[in-house]
Amino acid sequence: MDSYNIMFVILAVLIVCASFATVLAKSVLRAAAYLFFALLGVAGMYFLMGYTFLGSVQVMVYCGGIVVLYVFAILLTRGAKDKLSENTKQKIFASALLSLTGLGAFVYAILKANLLHENLFRPEPLYAPSEEATISINTIGRHMLSTDVNGYLLPFEAVSVLLLACIVAALVIARKR
Amino acid sequence: MLDLASWTSAIHTWLLGLVPEWAAILLECVVVALLIITLYAVFAIVLIYMERKVCAFFQCRIGPNRVGKWGLLQVFSDVFKMLQKEIINMRKSDMFLHDLAPFLVVTASMLTFACLPWNKGGHIIDFNVGLFFMVAVSSIGVVGILLAGLGSNSKYPMIGSMRAGAQLISYEISIGITMLTIVALSGTMQISEIVQQQADNGWNIIRGHVPAVIAFLIYLIAGNAECNRGPFDLPEGESELTAGYHTEYSGMHFGFFYLAEYLNLFIAAGIATTLFLGGWAPLHIAGLDGFNAVMDAVPGAVWFIGKTFFVIFLLMWERWTFPRLRIDHILSLEWKYLMPISLINLLLMALVVVFGLGINV
Numbered sequence: 001m002d003s004y005n006i007m008f009v010i011l012a013v014l015i016v017c018a019s020f021a022t023v024l025a026k027s028v029l030r031a032a033a034y035l036f037f038a039l040l041g042v043a044g045m046y047f048l049m050g051y052t053f054l055g056s057v058q059v060m061v062y063c064g065g066i067v068v069l070y071v072f073a074i075l076l077t078r079g080a081k082d083k084l085s086e087n088t089k090q091k092i093f094a095s096a097l098l099s100l101t102g103l104g105a106f107v108y109a110i111l112k113a114n115l116l117h118e119n120l121f122r123p124e125p126l127y128a129p130s131e132e133a134t135i136s137i138n139t140i141g142r143h144m145l146s147t148d149v150n151g152y153l154l155p156f157e158a159v160s161v162l163l164l165a166c167i168v169a170a171l172v173i174a175r176k177r
Numbered sequence: 178m179l180d181l182a183s184w185t186s187a188i189h190t191w192l193l194g195l196v197p198e199w200a201a202i203l204l205e206c207v208v209v210a211l212l213i214i215t216l217y218a219v220f221a222i223v224l225i226y227m228e229r230k231v232c233a234f235f236q237c238r239i240g241p242n243r244v245g246k247w248g249l250l251q252v253f254s255d256v257f258k259m260l261q262k263e264i265i266n267m268r269k270s271d272m273f274l275h276d277l278a279p280f281l282v283v284t285a286s287m288l289t290f291a292c293l294p295w296n297k298g299g300h301i302i303d304f305n306v307g308l309f310f311m312v313a314v315s316s317i318g319v320v321g322i323l324l325a326g327l328g329s330n331s332k333y334p335m336i337g338s339m340r341a342g343a344q345l346i347s348y349e350i351s352i353g354i355t356m357l358t359i360v361a362l363s364g365t366m367q368i369s370e371i372v373q374q375q376a377d378n379g380w381n382i383i384r385g386h387v388p389a390v391i392a393f394l395i396y397l398i399a400g401n402a403e404c405n406r407g408p409f410d411l412p413e414g415e416s417e418l419t420a421g422y423h424t425e426y427s428g429m430h431f432g433f434f435y436l437a438e439y440l441n442l443f444i445a446a447g448i449a450t451t452l453f454l455g456g457w458a459p460l461h462i463a464g465l466d467g468f469n470a471v472m473d474a475v476p477g478a479v480w481f482i483g484k485t486f487f488v489i490f491l492l493m494w495e496r497w498t499f500p501r502l503r504i505d506h507i508l509s510l511e512w513k514y515l516m517p518i519s520l521i522n523l524l525l526m527a528l529v530v531v532f533g534l535g536i537n538v
Binding site for chain 1: 199202203271273274277304305306309310312313314316317319320323324328335339342346366
């Protein structure tokens with residue numbers, strides 16, 4: 001195991017532990033704090049793979065944006081000592097069903113794509129990406145605003161329409177008199 | 178100009194001869210981290226002394242002058258006092274979040290600190306997306322401040338952290354847009370590239386003419402707001418909120434917030450230096466070759482730190498001159514004035530770049 005693989009294991013353990021802690025935490029605020037670490041671990045994975053732009057976006061949008069949003073939402077809607085509600089039988093049944101469905105879809109996708117093979121038991125070590133394999137921000141910018149086959153101008157603009165709709169909706173909710 | 182990259186690569190090859198590659202990289206990382214932490218502490222001490230003296234100067238006082246010559250040892254004695262203090266735990270606070278928050282704030286500011294270009298070849302974190310990474314990691318600090326306010330389970334910190342959150346998120350927008358203005362001028366986000374261009378073609382504030390000057394002024398205002406300082410220090414406004422989000426902290430946990438506040442000032446000034454004043458690039462005047470040769474003899478680190486302290490003086494001037502604003506004034510200043518101006522400024526810069534109007538010295 002070289003340093004690259006050791007780093008991968010550290011990040012993986014961090015993500016798994018933080019995700020479990022997020023789900024199992026009794027206080028909402030603590031769950032948000034654990035979620036922050038899980039998202040940070042995912043950002044670390046992106047950096048490990050050489051996707052520095054995606055990693056930075058993950059840190060900025062998820063760690064610095066979404067988590068802050070959650071904390072603000074918790075702050076503004078603090079009720080019942082921010083403890084979680086009791087688990088009813090209905091709730092447990094519904095969540096078990098949902099998670100089993102998710103697990104099924106996940107396992108099916110892995111089997112379908114033949115990702116398993118014998119790799120599950122004799123995993124190959126990971127290799128650090130070469131300098132050429134890492135995508136520069138110039139390439140991303142050109143693809144984002146080009147109308148070629150590999151261009152993403154239309155989805156990019158469609159997302160901005162979605163954001164505009166969100167802003168208008170927020171204004172409508174905030175300004176009702 | 179001295180290129181530190183030759184030194185670092187020489188050290189790397191020497192280490193490779195002694196130990197395997199992973200151990201060499203680990204050792205280098207540890208040494209660089211220790212270097213950053215030491216610099217962090219040293220700059221904090223210098224900045225606190227400077228703040229006291231500059232503040233005293235603006236208020237027609239003398240400032241610290243009892244401990245040591247010219248009060249030079251005052252800050253050291255304050256640091257020792259803080260190190261000895263007990264770290265108190267409030268009974269009904271969320272212990273885990275309360276203790277976690279200062280470390281988040283300090284980590285965010287150290288990561289940003291590591292992105293600064295100290296010299297030619299002397300940058301520590303230098304990605305293709307450098308500037309964006311810098312903004313991204315600095316936004317982790319907001320989470321720390323919010324958790325500090327909520328984890329303390331007390332009214333003053335909660336109000337302080339809410340104000341801080343609203344203010345930091347708002348002013349991050351105009352900081353981001355002013356940075357984009359310079360990225361549009363340079364055509365790259367890599368910090369070492371931005372500085373290298375300025376060393377070759379002249380400083381950005383001259384090269385980018387009017388839009389660069391407007392961006393610099395907006396950055397000075399928004400930078401002070403990002404550090405929770407100056408006329409924008411109401412997250413910790415002492416007359417109404419005792420100490421804002423760090424009211425319930427004591428000892429070194431409070432010390433971390435204090436450290437991060439001063440280092441954020443240094444970082445804000447360092448970014449301004451990198452983007453507008455040429456980073457480590459020496460002052461060149463076209464035509465005066467002898468003068469340029471003398472300026473080249475001064476090491477890049479001296480240039481960088483010197484310019485940064487000049488910008489810090491500008492920021493302190495701003496802080497001790499204007500009275501504190503109200504929260505709605507702060508938000509309307511950002512959303513109604515600074516953001517539209519910086520957006521139009523970005524458009525202006527795009528025009529300057531497209532028509533090739535930038536000055537190359």
